Amino acid sequence: MSVLGAHPHTLVTGASGFLGSHVVRQLVARGERVRVLLRPSSQRRALDGLEVDYAWGDLRDRAALRAALRGIRCVFHVAADYRLWTPHPRELYESNVTGTRNLLAAAAEAGVERFLYTSSVATIAVPRPGALPNEATQTRLQEMIGHYKRSKWLAEQEALAAAQRGLPVVIVNPTAPVGPGDWKPTPTGRIILDFLRGQMPAYVDTGLNLVPVEDAAAGHLLALERGRPGERYILGGENLTLREILERLARIAGRPAPRLRLPHWAALLAGWVDAGLARLTARAPRVPLEGVRMARHRMFVDDSRARRELGFTPGSVEAALERAVRWYEVNGYVSGPVARSVARAHAAA
Numbered sequence: 368m369s370v371l372g373a374h375p376h377t378l379v380t381g382a383s384g385f386l387g388s389h390v391v392r393q394l395v396a397r398g399e400r401v402r403v404l405l406r407p408s409s410q411r412r413a414l415d416g417l418e419v420d421y422a423w424g425d426l427r428d429r430a431a432l433r434a435a436l437r438g439i440r441c442v443f444h445v446a447a448d449y450r451l452w453t454p455h456p457r458e459l460y461e462s463n464v465t466g467t468r469n470l471l472a473a474a475a476e477a478g479v480e481r482f483l484y485t486s487s488v489a490t491i492a493v494p495r496p497g498a499l500p501n502e503a504t505q506t507r508l509q510e511m512i513g514h515y516k517r518s519k520w521l522a523e524q525e526a527l528a529a530a531q532r533g534l535p536v537v538i539v540n541p542t543a544p545v546g547p548g549d550w551k552p553t554p555t556g557r558i559i560l561d562f563l564r565g566q567m568p569a570y571v572d573t574g575l576n577l578v579p580v581e582d583a584a585a586g587h588l589l590a591l592e593r594g595r596p597g598e599r600y601i602l603g604g605e606n607l608t609l610r611e612i613l614e615r616l617a618r619i620a621g622r623p624a625p626r627l628r629l630p631h632w633a634a635l636l637a638g639w640v641d642a643g644l645a646r647l648t649a650r651a652p653r654v655p656l657e658g659v660r661m662a663r664h665r666m667f668v669d670d671s672r673a674r675r676e677l678g679f680t681p682g683s684v685e686a687a688l689e690r691a692v693r694w695y696e697v698n699g700y701v702s703g704p705v706a707r708s709v710a711r712a713h714a715a716a
Contacts, residue, residue, distance in 0.1 A: 378439045380404045380426065380470065381446030385549045385556070386485070386541065388413035389584035390443055395419065397588075404435045404446075413550055426466025432473040442474055443587060445485045447522075449515060449553065456514040463518035464525065471529040471536070481535050483591045484526040487519045488542045488576065488601060492666035499606075501669040502540070502599040523599075530597035537594035539587055542603040542668065546580035546687045547694035558609075559691055562616050562624075563701045569627035570609050574665030577612065578604030579687035582680075589677040603670030604681040612688075619689045 377394060381387035382403035394401050395417050402420040405411070424431025426446060436442075448462040467484070474482050491500050493510045511517040523538065530536040549556035555575070561567045586602035594600055607615075610624070617624035673679040695701050 376400050376402055376420075376438045377441040377443065378402045378404060378422075378435060379443045379445060381444070381485070382419070383409045383411055383413050384445065384447075385413075385551065385553055386544050386580060386583060387443075387445035388548055389546075389580050390445055390587050391417060391419060393581075393584050393588060394443075402435065402439065404432075410550065413548055426469055427461055429469050429473060432470055433477070436473055436477040436479065439474075439477060440480045441591060442470070442479055442482045443485070443591070444470055444483065445587070447485065447487075447519065459514045459518045460521070463515075464521045467522040468525045471525060471534060475529065475532070475534045479534070481591055482526075482529075482537070483587055483594075484523070484536055484538045485587070486523045486526070486538050486540045486599065487516075488540045488603070488666060488668055489516045490520045490523050491540055491599070491601065492576075492668050494664045499667055499669040502601060502672050527597065535596040537590050537596055538599040539590045539594075539673075540599055540601045541583045541586070542576035542578045542601065542666075542670070544580035544583045545577050545684070545691050547690045548580065549691065549694075552700075556691070556695075558612070559616060559688070560695060560700055562613055563620055563622075563692065563695065565622070567613070567625055569625050569629040570613060571629050572608070572610075574606060574608040574667055575612070576603045576606050576666060576668050576670065577684045577687070578602060579682050579684060579690075581687075582682055586673060586677065586679045586681075589679055590673070593677050600673040600677060600679075601668055601670040602673055602679060602681075603668055604687075605684045606665075606667040607684070608665065615685050615688055616692065619685075619692050 377399050379387060379391050379394070379401060382391045383405055391401055391403060391414060400420070402422055403414065404422045404424060406425055407423050422435035424435060426432070444467065446466070448459050450459065471482070489511070490506060491502065491504050493500060493504070493506050495504060506520065508517060508520055511520045526536050526538055543555040545555055545559070552560060582604065583602045590600050613624040
């Protein structure tokens with residue numbers, strides 16, 4: 368019997384976000400009764416048209432968590448603060464670490480039968496000689512670059528510790544999701560938008576593993592049903608250099624990819640300057656320093672375990688990039704000549 372189908376209620380945190388909203392859509396499409404935990408200030412446009420129960424509260428509010436978990440047997444903890452820059456780094460740790468600890472404790476108290484924690488490929492994709500990093504790669508906090516990565520590493524340790532105490536926690540480590548519905552957008556979405564808007568005159572020698580967001584969401588459901596408690600599963604798609612990503616976007620949008628490769632020292636200098644301006648103006652930097660530091664190595668991984676053990680079968684990354692481009696254009700993120708060039712490229716395809 369399906370684990371999901373056996374339960375009358377499933378709770379999803381982070382449901383208003385990019386990946387979380389796709390998880391909710393797939394659960395609802397399967398006929399699940401879903402409850403979503405949102406802060407009162409959260410935007411709900413990603414959930415438009417979905418029949419879900421709403422629970423209001425914050426991961427730091429234990430009373431709100433206990434109320435949200437009443438009658439819940441399965442939890443998808445997708446929520447995370449993924450900012451690469453904030454004037455108040457403590458907020459990242461409060462949301463990602465303390466919030467995860469609180470939810471795990473409340474879930475154990477409520478007798479939850481299955482808990483799916485969404486970690487990040489960032490806790491695994493560190494430079495190693497030889498084979499690509501995978502779920503067996505052991506990393507240290509000191510290897511995590513920046514507050515976001517450090518907070519996610521610490522939160523993953525909370526999930527692993529809860530599994531050791533007996534809570535049936537399965538961990539997924541999605542790579543960089545791409546596709547429609549990236550309202551905020553995510554850091555990967557900003558790369559796509561910067562390219563479409565002609566705001567990327569150069570690139571750095573780095574690389575990412577991209578995965579279609581719909582498939583990453585499907586991987587969550589597979590992990591909940593088939594994953595082993597206390598284990599991690601990378602939900603990945605394709606290892607691509609940044610240059611390869613931009614070349615694919617160029618084919619989709621019908622505009623040239625940047626040819627100038629920027630040395631890392633130059634990108635780092637730009638990041639320092641932008642960080643200084645951000646402190647003076649209280650605005651988020653266009654070139655987050657943590658992002659530049661992360662780009663010093665390619666975040667390539669071996670994601671074969673999820674394919675082998677969960678039956679995870681991601682689709683075409685290029686098709687996902689095209690869906691993302693179309694979505695940004697339809698939703699007004701790209702305008703003027705850029706939107707027209709995107710439309711012409713789609714019409715010619």
